[in-house]
Amino acid sequence: AQKVTQAQTEISVVEKEDVTLDCVYETRDTTYYLFWYKQPPSGELVFLIRRNSFDEQNEISGRYSWNFQKSTSSFNFTITASQVVDSAVYFCAPPYNNNDMRFGAGTRLTVKP
């Protein structure tokens, strides 16, 4: 079984602040993938990143960065210099695993101007 926990249900920041969204996962697999998705107010989930458990290097994409720590089972997501357009619900997710696909509760990020 794999599952993720996003302890932060809602976060509110002011524009240009940095913000980190936490994700802790549980798995018995030795190799696995983890994902982050963004759900803006329009409702469509947008794929942000996939991380292979073999690769613990941090990844940076523009203002987005991800910190994967296998030792603490965490896959945190940081937005640098947040913008109003970053306001959305962000989901951390494990891969589908035969009858055990469970998205986390999601973190609702509000970026105020």
Next chain:
Amino acid sequence: GAVVSQHPSRVICKSGTSVKIECRSLDFQATTMFWYRQFPKQSLMLMATSNEGSKATYEQGVEKDKFLINHASLTLSTLTVTSAHPEDSSFYICSALFNTAIAPETQYFGPGTRLLVL
């Protein structure tokens, strides 16, 4: 990323009628598609897994006779809400599983369908 379309984007229907929602993978073949339901301010709830050419696998508590799923081709899965009632009003989202060496085990989502049953 891969593109998944969903139609219709929004539907209003009367109680007792049936509604069909289509989910298409536009630029790849998807052996597996998923159907989710999402209530306001809540997470996604997996309803069923749809495999091309076989019967869908429903999650516990989801009525298979109520939510008919058909995955007749590698690019199309349909969800039919039969005899819809107001409590079926929700946001329905499909996803298609993209599973290649470049993008393993990755779900790409459709834009969702907002169903309102009067």
